[in-house]
Amino acid sequence: MRQEKFKMERPNLVHAGQRVEITEIQTNMNFSYIIEPAVAMSGCFKGNNRIKAKEGTIVSVEDTPRGFIVTAEFEE
Numbered sequence: 001m002r003q004e005k006f007k008m009e010r011p012n013l014v015h016a017g018q019r020v021e022i023t024e025i026q027t028n029m030n031f032s033y034i035i036e037p038a039v040a041m042s043g044c045f046k047g048n049n050r051i052k053a054k055e056g057t058i059v060s061v062e063d064t065p066r067g068f069i070v071t072a073e074f075e076e
Helices: none
Strands: 004-006 019-026 031-033 039-044 056-063 067-074
Touching: 004 031
Parallel strands: none
Antiparallel strands: 004 039, 004 067, 019 031, 019 056, 031 039, 056 067
């Protein structure tokens, strides 16, 4: 199991236990991911650290001063 964090701007778009799909975005040297439909976005990952799964489960949603941090778990 692999857990990754995503940033979400608005509350109540996803909840713990919810199954979600992710979309991979490739730039010149990095990859990033979006929880669909455009709910939250990950940071950048190098090619050798890509998320291989296309679906995951939300583990937690934290309300922080910088926005909502969504932790998702993926089977790899």
